[in-house]
Each structure stands twice: as C-alpha cells, then as structure tokens.
Amino acid sequence: MSFEEKVAWAYPVVLLITAAIYSTHVFGQLPGVPVTEIAYVRPMIMALVITVVAMIIAAILAAISAPSEADKKDERDININRHGDAVGGNVLGVAALLPLGLTMAEFEHFWIANALYLAFVASGVVASTVKIVAYRRGF
C-alpha cells in the first residue's frame, strides 16, 4: 500500500470518528434542550481541529511504517487524488443545498452550521472512498 493510499484509508476513519463523537455530544442534548441553547460552536471547532491533528498523526505513522515510501507521490497517486477530490467536490456542491435551504427557510444557526458540517464530512468520506476503490480495484 502506497503512502497516499494509507492516507486515503485514514481520512474517512478519522472523519467518521470525530463526527460521531461530536454528534453524540451535541445532538445528545437535543431532546431536553432548545437548539438555541446548545453550545455547538466550540465542539465543532474542536472536531475540525482534532480531525486535522489526527490526519497529521496518521500521515506520520504512515511515513514511519514505510520510510522509503514516505511522501512519494507519482502520477497514479495524483490522478486518483484528483478523481476522488472531484467526486467529493460534487458531493459537497449537492450537500451544500441543505444548509442553503435551511438558511432560506430561516432555520436556527445550529441546524445550518451542522448541515454544513455534515456536507463537509460526507464530501470527505465519499472522496476517500472513491480513492480507495480506485487504488484497490483499478483506475
């Protein structure tokens, strides 16, 4: 497995774990607390920061596991990354319609921000899945 493929495997795992922890913490308050009183900003920022830090750690571990291949990126890696990111971008474009609709319908910021966060998570997961399939099954 090349360095770039290892990173592609790590990204959706990190995204889904941080999103699950964030969702449990924030949405777990929903039944009893009005959304305008749920403090979601700091947990969301923490989730984003933790995602970035976790990916840096994952990249370091991937590099340590095969030092001779660390940071090697050839045309196949570039093409697969470009393909995955393009698909992820399309997903983000479609998913962004949800927060746009919520804004137009004048929903609370809580729902709009979380819909946008969901769009980013979905985009990242789909992009990485496309890359993994391309690495494993062919491109």
Place this chain on the structure above:
Amino acid sequence: MGKPTKVTNAIRTLRFTHREMTQAELADRIGVTRQTIIAIEQGRYSPSLEMAFQIARAFGVPLDNVFQYPEEPGETT
C-alpha cells in the same frame, strides 16, 4: 468493477528476462512507487504515454513489446 483498461502488458515477463528485475527496481528506475508498477502489471492502472515510454526504455525495447491493445472485431492492422 472489472479491469478498467484494455491495455495489456508484458512487464512481468520482461522483468524476469532482464536479470530478474524486481518491481521496486523498475519503480525506482522510472520514478514511481512500487505499488504503481504492481497496478500496471495487474491491469489496474493504465500509465501515461510518458511513463509507458520510460518503462520501455528501462527494458531497452520498443513500446509495442511492452504494451498491447486488443484489436476490435473486424479491425485489420
């Protein structure tokens, strides 16, 4: 999903006939990862024209000796 490319190659055979060159050695010679060479050999990746020429040059043979494309029914070369 089946193999995405119709291009076939004789890289594995050429490696063995060229002093049993390893995939890693071929990868180093043309500046790609070993996994890319594996993917090309298994038909899971179709290299760029430039990489194809680099592979052929690494073996010292013409491009046609390395890569083949199946004829369509009714085609004549």
